[in-house]
Amino acid sequence: xxxxxxxxxxxxxxxxxxxxxxxxxxxxxxxxxxxxxxxxxxxxxxxxxxxxxxxxxxxxxxxxxxxxxxxxxxxxxxxxxxxxxxxxxxxxxxxxxxxxxxxxxxxxxxxxxxxxxxxxxxxxxxxxxxxxxxxxxxxxxxxxxx
Numbered sequence: 001x002x003x004x005x006x007x008x009x010x011x012x013x014x015x016x017x018x019x020x021x022x023x024x025x026x027x028x029x030x031x032x033x034x035x036x037x038x039x040x041x042x043x044x045x046x047x048x049x050x051x052x053x054x055x056x057x058x059x060x061x062x063x064x065x066x067x068x069x070x071x072x073x074x075x076x077x078x079x080x081x082x083x084x085x086x087x088x089x090x091x092x093x094x095x096x097x098x099x100x101x102x103x104x105x106x107x108x109x110x111x112x113x114x115x116x117x118x119x120x121x122x123x124x125x126x127x128x129x130x131x132x133x134x135x136x137x138x139x140x141x142x143x144x145x146x
Contacts, residue, residue, distance in 0.1 A: 008091050010058040010070065010099065013049065020049050022059060022066050029083045056100060060092055068092075076102045078114050080125075089128035 013019055024045045040048065053073065060068040060082065068082035070092060080092055097114070105112035117140065118125045 007062050008088055008095060009061045010092075010095050011061055013052070013057040013059060013069075015050050019059060020046055023049060023069060026059075026066065026069055026081070026083055030081055055103070062088065070096060072096070072100055072114075074103060075110050076112075076114050078116050080116065082125075086124040086128060089125060090132055093132060 011019075013023065024042060027045065028039055052071075054071040055074050057071040058069065059066050060070055060080075062085060067084050067088070068080065070078070070080045072078055078093075078096060080089065080096075082089060082092070100114075102112060102114050103110060115137065116129065116134070118129070120139075
């Protein structure tokens with residue numbers, strides 16, 4: 001096992017005060033956002049963490065430092081947000097795939113595989129996904145009434 005793999009750990013989010021603060025600090029540093037166009041207030045963030053919709057949620061730790069977050073949704077969507085060390089992205093994916101299997105397919109609701117949405121300008125993660133031989137399956141657009 002390469003040294004870098006042994007340095008990366010997934011810490012399950014259980015909603016401790018320290019985790020809530022760390023998740024909030026990490027959220028504030030994100031540069032590529034899909035769902036959060038404006039960062040929530042701290043009390044909104046606390047409410048979200050305590051009632052999160054995720055199947056699983058992790059803080060990503062490398063050595064003694066938190067470097068990001070990862071979550072799995074019941075739709076088999078995976079979110080990985082790294083604030084530093086984007087080169088460890090493949091190792092984080094590997095850890096997630098070792099810990100979890102996709103939920104069973106529900107036609108027109110959930111595919112039988114994990115998938116990742118990324119912001120269109122997130123070139124670093126797009127590059128990491130190509131290194132993993134991930135397959136591009138769709139582009140997503142927002143429709144707004146005129």
